Amino acid sequence: MKKTTLIIGITTLLMNFSVLAQNEPIEFGLKAGLNYSNLIIDDNIPAETNAKIGFHLGGFLSFKLTDNFRIKPELLFSTQNAEIEFSENINMGDPNDPVFGKRFKADIKQNLILLPIMADYYFSENFDLEFGPQFGFVINQDITDNNNDFSFGNDDYDKFEVALNVGAGFTFSENYRIGLRYNYGITERDNNKSSVLQFGLSYKL
Template structure:
């Protein structure tokens, strides 16, 4: 975890040294999230939101690095027996670092890793943070479209790479077959 944070800081520091090649912005939008894998059954998507800031650092002509800092509400709806449904709400401070390539002037594609720091975990209002991992690793893939030089929209899918809980993870097979985050995000961004 320390290596990822240090790498993100190094990328941001590089951006500050090339300020004329860096643009900063804010973004926010809609999350549609759920949990996938493991013995997760009878789940439905939960609607949430994300908000935060980013830096778009030009590396060369059409290639950029884009570190972000986002507050993100995620989770899932679980259908329990006899109508005992539950909303599992997981709030994260997500730090994605994306490689971004402009295919044409207005359209870009992006991909990269993400570190999520769990801020809270609740099931129908009851805290269950002690039963969840405090760090979540994921991988993003997405695309964006610039309406103007400042205003853009983006669509991104994030698949969790690490389990949300440490329960019953005894070997590699359990690790890969455990419940992980899955999130589809639609964003509106403004660059300064």
């Protein structure tokens, strides 16, 4: 029920933007770039994480509300990866368990569909700041133990995420914009939150 309400709310919001911007041209384009992603884990879990490189690609719409203010929804495919290393021995309760008393690392690879809804304020024709929420859905997840001694489940995991984005962009020609954006997960998925730095290039069609 909550997921249905969220989808209806997002659709209504985008329709309202379309009405507000009906007297202005709606711009659209493509974007792609790199992710530097990590996980912020629960304090009760004895582990450390390391960031890894991924990528994102997709498209965007831009609704011009005033000369300086725009609303820009995006639809992106994103790969977000991290490495987790347990920093203390793990007692599974069974001395015969293969990971009893061992330390291990694991690679976490996730593919997501992201829907950021950004508010862009242009201080000039070239420079803008952006802020807004992001809704994410994990398509699939793969966790691989680097020591080959522990089996992780890759099917039972939290799939929905809400995050906040903040960033800045520089438009260096009529059609091209480079941007730097940070997104922070405000909802937990499997006792961790996402932390992703994105560098992207946008092309207005």
